[in-house]
Amino acid sequence: MMETKAEVRETKGLDYERMRAKYLRKGMWPTIFCTGCGHGSVLDYTFWALEDLGLNMDKVVFVSGIGCSSRLPGYIEADGLHTTHGRSIAFASGIKTMNPELTVIVFTGDGDCSGIGGNHFLHGVRRNIDITVIAINNFIYGMTGGQLAPTTPRGAITTTTPYGNVENPFNMAEIAMAAGGSYVARWTVSHPYQPIKSIKDGIIKKGFAFIEMLSPCPTAYGRRNKLGEVQQLWNWYDDNTIPKEDYDKIMKFGTPQEQEAVSDKITVGVLQNIEKPEFTTEYKKMLDRVMKAKEK
């Protein structure tokens, strides 16, 4: 049964002081995040997921690349590797492969993950290595001031598409699904409980877990696209996302008009959850076989 954040709060108490003391790295505050940024919410959901799992934080490693979202490991009281742009999944693969006992969680952004890091993303999924990737998608290169990202919607104004974006955007969760991701989910930061459950399930999942979090960037994206107020972006998510079950039902049973109305919406929910061989487990099996054969 899903234990919601509300339930967590209810059973464990609204003990934010204790949560802060346990999970936040002292000395790194304040954060770099702008007013209205959703990244802090993603961090909060991650903390609640970790709290629920009761993991020993000495054995959890956070890895990230470059960008706003990649600053998150710095705020966590645990080992953190803040790496080069786009390469976090490759670094994380080395950590997990060499020490499979560690829980490895990657924070990445849309540009970091699907732009410069696209190839590592694909191959991490393909290899099905047991790491959890939380990809925070704000449709923009935020840290550098609001340039076109691979996820920027068509028509959007960015500093490098001043007359509107003419490119087609990537759908990161669908890429993860197509590449064979064990666990793929997508939520927005306006979903207060579901991401906690997904991050939790992603960590538990023996395999590559990909959780895309739509997160508002009022400063670099919203401001230029008539979505500068935080509430406007949250409303945009409500208007432009649809739970996967609803989408599937409409596509199966709906009228052509109903189908037309949802065809461009972004599906949210647990999009894929499958069992397949995991890299470090399979490698260990192979090692045992090779070491044994050698003894003979």
Next chain:
Amino acid sequence: MEYGRVDLNLVKKVLGPKTQFEIGDMACVYGALLAGCKFFAGYPITPASELAEGAARLLPRVGGTYIQMEDEIASIAAAIGASWTGERAMTGTSGPGFSLMQENIGYAAMTETPVVIIDIQRTGPSTGQPTQGAQGDMMQAKWGSHGDYEIIALAPSSCQECLDMTIMAFNLAEKYRNPVLVMGDGEIGHLRERIVIPDKVDLTFRTLTDLPREQYIPFVPSKVNPGSKVPDFAPFGSGSHSYITGLTHNEKGFPSTDKQPDHDRLVRRIMEKITDDAEKLVKVEEYMMEDADIAVICYGATARPAQTAVEDARRLGIKVGMVRLLIAWPFPYSYFAKLSERVKKVLVPEMNMGQMVHPIREALDSKVKVYPMNKIGGETHLPVDILKGIKEVV
């Protein structure tokens, strides 16, 4: 937990006979196993693919891991990640892959991560002649990543040295917490000759912190080894909660991107931990230099025809000797300053259009005449080429 420890008997059993007829690439893999390497992340590239193949075949037999990554950027990234678990990690490649690795070599330098990179150099620029050896990456080895950092680069001239220098590379990487390069080339990498597996291997390990989390500061000079500028290491998973970033960081490891003194202190320290030991890192071999007026200065594959040429010239009564760089970077400036008093002329044969000739010229007194001898196109100099050069400058 013991990190990086090696079961030498098991390794020797896996490697087989003590004396073997092997190629340079494989000799590097042998050296890695003997040095306790537990992780190789690779990507196929000629003429270095045998590194990956050898590691894939031999590492699992000693309980280590070979992982084939999607490109060279990912390969070095995975090796750096693996190193942060406390184990010895490496990657290997050739020119184009080495170019791709440059950003993360800088990252390893900035984050003080021990990692070994074997570069079996081939011709360039660009794809060049994939199967042909060259010495095209000697400057890239030193200056390839942006910003200020120091690198240690070794240059083997034989298959035995591929083995020995790979062990040395791991020891230096661990000692200085820095990327260390073995600058092989396609000639030595694919050359097959006698190698002898050493009975005993001396290993250096990175110094682990003995402090609890509350007292451990990740980027201050060692508390365990007073006087060393190399910080004590805390592997991921050991409870230190270290934050490691390629951003300029303060001693706690926290980003400090707008404070000039923090950057100055950090970058000077990561450079000085190596430059302070520059004298210890001078590794130069002299041959027939006792009474020489002329020196042939070489490294890597070029040393082999150079040696023959020097012997031939001696038979003709020319007072010439050979100086071979075993450690190319840090460059042995002090050695060359003294060499200025001994020789009048130096020849610098290189399989490139002139790379190490620049620091050589910089280090020698201006009264010493420097003659570059550049051969490109994937062939080593012939002894007669170098002999001709010697005769011309006499």
